[in-house]
Amino acid sequence: MPLSGKKMLKKHPEYSSYLVCSDGRVWSQNADRFLIPQKDKDGYLCVGLRQENKPRTRKIHQLVLETFAGERRKTQGTRHLDGNKENNNLSNLRWGTHKENMLDERRIVKNDKGRILRSKLCVADVLEIRKLYPVTCTAKEIATRYGITRTHVYEIKSGKSWGWL
Numbered sequence: 001m002p003l004s005g006k007k008m009l010k011k012h013p014e015y016s017s018y019l020v021c022s023d024g025r026v027w028s029q030n031a032d033r034f035l036i037p038q039k040d041k042d043g044y045l046c047v048g049l050r051q052e053n054k055p056r057t058r059k060i061h062q063l064v065l066e067t068f069a070g071e072r073r074k075t076q077g078t079r080h081l082d083g084n085k086e087n088n089n090l091s092n093l094r095w096g097t098h099k100e101n102m103l104d105e106r107r108i109v110k111n112d113k114g115r116i117l118r119s120k121l122c123v124a125d126v127l128e129i130r131k132l133y134p135v136t137c138t139a140k141e142i143a144t145r146y147g148i149t150r151t152h153v154y155e156i157k158s159g160k161s162w163g164w165l
Helices: 060-068 098-111 123-132 139-146 150-158
Strands: 009-011 018-021 026-028 045-051 054-059 077-080 093-096
Touching: 009 060, 018 060, 045 060, 054 060, 060 077, 060 093, 077 098, 093 098, 123 139, 123 150, 139 150
Parallel strands: none
Antiparallel strands: 009 018, 018 026, 045 054, 077 093
């Protein structure tokens, strides 16, 4: 299996025929290759695994942490420190609480130069929406133009959404 640099490869504690790489790739010993990840509905990268002939889809970030950081506690979830759901490198992942995840998101938003990760809008769009509504366009027209809901238009105008701007 091709590995370069300071990457680690370790057997997953539950799925013994799979090796997880610290860079977020998963090696199948049965197929003798790295698995090709797919995105789930939330944008996380997943792979299909088999154990005792039963198929199971697993998120790669969870496999990486289970392999290198141990089991998560019930109160913990996965933190992508840079906010990028596709960056499953061990150095970017931590087990953490919901509160820690929200603090990460707030930190990422403040450091961003315009477009918020996972957002349909950038700073310029939000400023334009605030100018347009309700003077020039209806909430419905703006929502259609930017691919957002009318409620989101109202929240942007009131400061409930993007209030830091």
